Amino acid sequence: MWRRLPDREALSEAWRAAVRGLRQGLPLVFAVLGLVVVLTAVGVGYHFVASSPRFAVSRVEVLGNQRVPASAxxxxVGLSAAVLGDAPGRNIFAxxxxxxxxxxxxEPWIEAATVRRRLPDAVVIEVEENQPxxxxxxxxxxxxxxxxxxxxRGQVERGDGAELPVITGIARDDYNAEPARTEARIRRAIEAVELYRERDGGDGAEARPRLGEIHIDNHSGITFFTFDTAMAVRIGHGSADVLRARLRAFDVAWRSLPREERAQVDVVYADLHERPDRVTMRFADAAGMSR
Incomplete structure (x- = not known):
């Protein structure tokens, strides 16, 4: 049985269609090949940097620490001297x-920290320590x-806070039950300490006695205790301006005392609401004296 063959023009059209299809598909083929090449190169490169001893951490620089040793x-973070000495070492990119x-x-003493790489083999640790x-x-x-x-926690045996005032009058149970409210009371005490230290003798005026303790309670407010003689200076409740005025009244009364009498002062009452410009002093060997 005879079958009619395609004519020449039909064959030419089929050939041209095949060529067009090949041309259209080549970019995709090249793109796939290019992607394979790139991925292969990335894989080879990653294997190199991940395994090359050139990028093994061998140095650590610690900045900003004063209280916490660099070794600690x-x-x-797992970069002790012993770890750095091990071969092949930790890869910096890992x-x-x-x-x-x-x-x-x-860490309790660390307020903020940043860690960065310094290629090829160093890590830089920078910390900001809490300031008590x-x-x-x-x-x-x-x-x-x-x-x-x-x-x-203050480690007294290591000298933690040896020069710092001690805040008293706050119960641990209150702190555990209402930490935010208790921290506000502690801030109140710290602000009072700053007011007390405004007169430090730097302006040529006589400095106030060195502060050792500050007691805060709901009834009496703020009471300072001096470091050397434990003299109590009661300034009570009030705004910063009110407390500052009471401390100035204390300054006037304190300057009026001879040195030998100062050593005998037991309590200073600078919280007299009815007479904010007056200060009453109680002496250890007397019932009291007004200045």
Whole structure:
């Protein structure tokens, strides 16, 4: 049985269609090949940087620390000297810098931390330490910052807070039950300390006696205790301006006392609401004296 063959023009059209299809498909083929090449190169490059001893961490620089030893910070993030000495060492690109910073900030003395790479083989740790401004008695002495936040237990044997005033009058149970409210009371005490220290003798005026303790309670308000003689200076409740005025009244009365009489002062009452310009002093060997 005879079958009719396609004519020449039909064959030409079919050939042209095949060529057009090939031309249209070539870019996709080249794109796929290019992607394969790129991915292969990336894989080879990653394997190189992840395994090359050139990028093994061999140095750690710690900045900003004063209280916490650099070795302790390095150990906290797994970069102690012993670890750095191991071969082949930790690859610098395998480190989770964000997680390392969070780990450091979990330390009581660390307020903020950043960790960065310094290629090819160094890691830089920079920390900002908490700055204690006072100690607070909470069934033990604890360090507090300027925000009134308790951040570490004071290690007296190491000299923690040796020059800092001690805040008393705050119960540990209150702190545990209402930490935010208690921190506000601690801040109130810290603000009063700052008022007391405004007269430090730097302007040529006589400095106030060195402060040792500040007691705060709902009934009496603020009471200072001097470091050397434990003299009580009661300034009570009030705004910063009110407390500042009472301290100035104390200054006037204090300057009027001879040195030998100052050593005998037991309590200074500068919280007389009816006479804010007057100060009453109680002496250890007398019933009292007004100035």
């Amino acid at each position: 910070l390095q150990s906290r 480190l989770d810098l964000g997680q390392m910073a969070e780990t450091l900030e979990a 401004v006072a100690l607070v008695e909470l069934d033990g002495l604890y360090l507090v910052d300027e925000r009134g936040r308790v951040f570490a």
